[in-house]
Amino acid sequence: MNKMPKWADVALIPAINLLLALAVSALVIAYIGENPVQAMKIMIKGAVGSAYGWGYTLYYATNFIFTGLAVAVAFHARLFNIGGEGQAMLGGLGVALVCLALPWPHWTLALPAAVVGGALFGAAWAAIPAYLQAKRGSHIVITTIMFNFIASALLVYLLNNVLKVPGSMAPETPRFIEGARLPTAYDFGAWLGFTRSAPLNVAFFVALACCVGVWFLIWRTRLGYEIRAFGQSEPAAVYAGIQPVKITVIAMLISGGLAGLMGVNAVQGEAERLIIDSVQGAGFVGIAVALMGRSHPVGVLIAAVLFGALYQGGAELEFEIPAISREMIVVIQALVILFTGALDNMVRAPVARLFSGFGKGAA
Amino acid sequence: MTFMKTLFGAGTALTLSMTAALAEPGLIIDLGGKFDKSFNESAYNGAQRWLKDSGGAYKETELQSEAQREQSMRRMAESGANPVVVLGFANASTLEKVAPDYPETMFTIVDMVVDQPNVQSVVFKEHEGSYLVGVLAAMASESNVVSFVGGMDVPLISKFACGYAQGVKAVKPDAKVIVNMTGTTPTAWNDPVKGGELTRAQISQGSDVVYAAAGGTGIGVLQTAADEGILSIGVDSNQNHLHPGKVLTSMVKRVDNAVYEAFDTFEKGEFTPGIKVMGLNNGGVGWALDDNNEPLITESMMATLEETQGRIISGDIVVHDYTTDSSCPAF
Numbered sequence: 001m002n003k004m005p006k007w008a009d010v011a012l013i014p015a016i017n018l019l020l021a022l023a024v025s026a027l028v029i030a031y032i033g034e035n036p037v038q039a040m041k042i043m044i045k046g047a048v049g050s051a052y053g054w055g056y057t058l059y060y061a062t063n064f065i066f067t068g069l070a071v072a073v074a075f076h077a078r079l080f081n082i083g084g085e086g087q088a089m090l091g092g093l094g095v096a097l098v099c100l101a102l103p104w105p106h107w108t109l110a111l112p113a114a115v116v117g118g119a120l121f122g123a124a125w126a127a128i129p130a131y132l133q134a135k136r137g138s139h140i141v142i143t144t145i146m147f148n149f150i151a152s153a154l155l156v157y158l159l160n161n162v163l164k165v166p167g168s169m170a171p172e173t174p175r176f177i178e179g180a181r182l183p184t185a186y187d188f189g190a191w192l193g194f195t196r197s198a199p200l201n202v203a204f205f206v207a208l209a210c211c212v213g214v215w216f217l218i219w220r221t222r223l224g225y226e227i228r229a230f231g232q233s234e235p236a237a238v239y240a241g242i243q244p245v246k247i248t249v250i251a252m253l254i255s256g257g258l259a260g261l262m263g264v265n266a267v268q269g270e271a272e273r274l275i276i277d278s279v280q281g282a283g284f285v286g287i288a289v290a291l292m293g294r295s296h297p298v299g300v301l302i303a304a305v306l307f308g309a310l311y312q313g314g315a316e317l318e319f320e321i322p323a324i325s326r327e328m329i330v331v332i333q334a335l336v337i338l339f340t341g342a343l344d345n346m347v348r349a350p351v352a353r354l355f356s357g358f359g360k361g362a363a
Numbered sequence: 364m365t366f367m368k369t370l371f372g373a374g375t376a377l378t379l380s381m382t383a384a385l386a387e388p389g390l391i392i393d394l395g396g397k398f399d400k401s402f403n404e405s406a407y408n409g410a411q412r413w414l415k416d417s418g419g420a421y422k423e424t425e426l427q428s429e430a431q432r433e434q435s436m437r438r439m440a441e442s443g444a445n446p447v448v449v450l451g452f453a454n455a456s457t458l459e460k461v462a463p464d465y466p467e468t469m470f471t472i473v474d475m476v477v478d479q480p481n482v483q484s485v486v487f488k489e490h491e492g493s494y495l496v497g498v499l500a501a502m503a504s505e506s507n508v509v510s511f512v513g514g515m516d517v518p519l520i521s522k523f524a525c526g527y528a529q530g531v532k533a534v535k536p537d538a539k540v541i542v543n544m545t546g547t548t549p550t551a552w553n554d555p556v557k558g559g560e561l562t563r564a565q566i567s568q569g570s571d572v573v574y575a576a577a578g579g580t581g582i583g584v585l586q587t588a589a590d591e592g593i594l595s596i597g598v599d600s601n602q603n604h605l606h607p608g609k610v611l612t613s614m615v616k617r618v619d620n621a622v623y624e625a626f627d628t629f630e631k632g633e634f635t636p637g638i639k640v641m642g643l644n645n646g647g648v649g650w651a652l653d654d655n656n657e658p659l660i661t662e663s664m665m666a667t668l669e670e671t672q673g674r675i676i677s678g679d680i681v682v683h684d685y686t687t688d689s690s691c692p693a694f
Contacts, residue, residue, distance in 0.1 A: 052441065056434065156547065156548050160547040160548075167518070167689070169452045169453070169475075169515075169517035169518055169519055170452060170453045170455065170456060170517075171547065171548060171549075172456065175456065175460070196464045197437040197441060197464065199433070199434070266430070270433070271430070271433070272460070273456065275429050275430065276429050276548055276549070277428050277429040277430055278429075278430055280428055280430045280431075315431075315434060315438070316438075318424070319422075319424055319438055319442070322423065322424075325425075326425065326427045
């Protein structure tokens with residue numbers, strides 16, 4: 001296994017996984033009587049073939065970078081945070097409360113405040129499962145997933161009873177004021193061909209900054225070292241004087257905070273108001289993104305763009321070929337997640353054997 | 364220079380003719396699905412009718428989640444669809460944001476008023492239609508208890524409930540009207556199981572006619588009513604055929620006409636933005652009578668309904684609209 005060169009580990013295997021997933025998707029599309037080649041063409045063209053497509057692809061990618069990094073940080077401490085969905089929902093709530101609280105004069109002031117609000121709310125939502133895991137040993141997978149449901153119920157309650165515009169029928173907050181809205185790709189990238197329709201906004205740069213930040217944290221700080229050491233072996237970490245409770249809680253707080261930042265993109269950047277279901281499953285996609293990106297910020301970034309393209313291409317496909325319903329798109333996305341995540345070892349083992357065979361042949 | 368002008372002129376002409384050729388109308392089906400047998404299906408039927416009559420083509424897409432509204436609307440407008448019809452009040456805030464970005468595209472929104480120069484808002488007088496079926500329910504009820512199952516708890520649905528209750532009380536002032544809502548989120552439009560449960564609870568309180576104004580949830584209401592042997596009233600589309608002889612009538616809300624007319628008037632160049640109110644007087648709402656429910660409607664019911672309808676149209680009976688002051692005299 002260790003014989004495999006690094007490039008094969010980070011590039012070849014994900015690429016093979018992706019191709020397998022697309023091949024199976026093509027079979028499914030052919031089975032319902034549509035042309036798979038044409039469908040793939042529409043998907044690719046829709047996702048990356050125009051400024052319009054890129055505007056959406058990178059917007060979705062921004063969501064997935066946040067949730068992917070969230071899962072990745074927790075992975076390093078060997079914690080499986082599948083509560084990204086709930087943490088992102090609460091993060092969105094935090095962002096919305098910040099945006100609605102003050103008459104913001106300019107987005108440069110509103111953005112940092114919203115970042116703090118989103119991160120705090122997301123982290124707070126991860127804090128209870130983290131505490132339960134660290135102190136009581138309640139399994140983090142169970143508690144975080146249950147917290148997703150609590151988050152969703154809480155949001156429904158708040159939107160219906162507290163935050164709704166009086167007299168309005170839709171369960172959503174009022175639209176944020178001008179000074180709290182983020183510049184979109186049209187404002188800073190019109191020269192690249194972005195139109196008003198692009199939901200891509202400056203939160204994308206926040207996401208890139210988070211990638212750098214996570215890299216620095218995990219590989220260049222003492223805390224990151226402790227997180228990794230704890231993730232590799234708890235007894236060894238304890239022997240080295242690392243406190244399991246502290247690391248568990250801190251890793252989960254960072255993880256939750258990152259997931260919460262998704263609200264900056266989806267709530268403040270795109271919808272400009274808090275709606276039900278603003279997360280759209282990004283919390284779960286984050287798991288696949290982190291798995292595929294091997295928990296490294298660069299990998300997460302690439303995987304997030306891939307999934308963004310898949311989301312946008314899927315939306316385009318549904319629009320162009322009505323026979324391919326929304327459910328079919330979900331099938332394609334699920335196949336990619338299945339092959340890159342769960343079935344990763346199916347490809348890894350034979351490829352590794354192949355490489356060790358080559359190695360012996362050469363030697 | 365002249366050559367350039369010609370070239371530009373030709374280019375513009377080409378673009379114009381292309382836009383004209385590409386201008387197919389677009390319809391965005393709302394949450395709950397195309398075949399909800401109710402609100403969305405009515406719109407879909409209107410589009411299909413236009414398709415048959417005009418021989419043209421239209422674009423259609425179906426929403427799956429709240430967060431997709433903006434992308435679908437923009438995608439529809441970007442693709443050159445014109446006019447773009449969106450269904451339901453939940454689109455209002457999104458449309459307010461999207462419409463100014465596409466000044467060339469005409470939008471039609473059903474069930475809500477959006478004040479933009481390129482938006483046509485179609486609203487229905489559901490309270491009038493509901494009043495009529497309320498009158499009918501009261502006449503058909505033997506227990507003097509009738510009930511109502513709403514979808515999402517919003518003022519629009521209370522408008523249905525209030526009109527219905529007024530109609531019931533007009534015939535039987537001492538009758539009891541039980542009102543229940545399915546939920547507070549958009550999922551309440553597509554929860555037939557809960558609709559059935561609510562109906563069962565209402566039956567146990569003595570109700571023998573139930574009116575469902577709940578989109579896809581209504582399927583469960585009508586099913587349970589048929590299973591338990593009480594009468595039901597459908598909504599939006601004519602739902603009499605779902606359980607022949609068990610559905611008293613349907614309060615039809617001609618969303619199909621709204622869609623058809625938006626498509627049709629645009630094609631003829633007669634599309635007008637602004638508010639369009641559809642009530643009893645212009646066939647926007649009404650009650651459904653066909654072979655399936657004819658045996659249930661007696662002659663005296665028929666006469667009363669026709670008389671009531673005439674009096675509402677003439678303004679003799681004014682049905683209170685819940686959304687004007689968020690209160691109902693009949694509750």
